Amino acid sequence: MDENLLVPTEIFREKIRVYANSQRELHRERSLDSLRFGLGEIKERVQFLDNLNERDVLGLAKRIKRRKRATPEDMYRLSHAFLQDMENIKVFNKTPGALQILIKELTGKSSECQISAAECLCNFCLGDAPVCEKIASLAGSYLVTYLHSSEIQLVRLCLWTLANILATSSKGAQTCLQMQLIPQLWKLYIGDEIADNLMDYKEDSAICLQIIALNYASVLNEKDMEFLLEHANEKNPTCLPNEYHLQIIFQIFFTQEEVVANLPENLITYLISYSLSNIHNTAELSGAKENLMVLYAIRILGNILACVPSSYTKLLQELSSVCQINLIGFLNKLFNYKSSPIILEILWFLKNILRQEENNATFDINLLDKLQIKRENVVQQLMQKSG
16 A cells, blocks of 8 residues: 555544534634533633643533533533643543433434534544554444434534544444445435535545555455445436546555456446546646546556456557547546656556557557557656655
């Protein structure tokens, strides 16, 4: 796995912090309106929330355990305490029965308490692997179930919590994967909703799927693989191409040789068409996003040719249909990217094309000479890549 292609899981941690700060501002306003504090009292209250320590967290944990319930105010304080200091997370985690109270509120009938509990779990999961394992074990099934709640905040918080579990704990991730997580994430990812808030779901669910693809593809069960094989070509056509989609597909399908050889014909056609479309619509590699889209598109095309030789005819057909260009023109476009990160992918793709061309009755012996790139330039790019 290329280190520069690892998922930037910090994006979720930053989202959690931004969200928490916005909620704190909202809570301050509500306190002013409903409780009518004096200015001095408000300042004192805010200062208290900003300085919650291990002793405060232990007291809160014991109180909610004793009462067998947690108020929104209790959970609000805990949420901010978890963000302020990792030691606060550790103290809460060591209090037997405290986490179960939060989960009780998460599964209750009060919408306000559900969201407050989800916020707590979201910030609590910023802890280390044992913390994430405990959340997955005790609340994983609820987090997965709530991914299709009508409550927008709840869905978003569950996605962030799951992402942190997947990125932090292998054991916790495998626990969640046993709870039909893949189908639920995929349904959010390909959903046809176009509202702005639901577009956030697509990005967040895509990152969850990317973490799974990069780290857990080999442990997906048979039902998950069957689901993905059946639904992988159902990506919403209204969505713009993104850097996650082909990476997810590649890591799940193309790192297991026995899977590639048995890809359904309609999925092969879709992957060829979608990969070509990504390349065709990327004029230049201006950043990591464009590099990823093109890199995985080329990698998939090359591997399809290597594992399913009969797909070469389909590739030529789709080139004409999707890109309105011939093979030479397409290869020249690839080499014109002049990108060292993807030069090896281009050469692997070209090698598999030449293998197919040798068996083609219309084999063009001058194919290499028609490429608008000097061989020394390829060597130079390869040296840059290895350096």
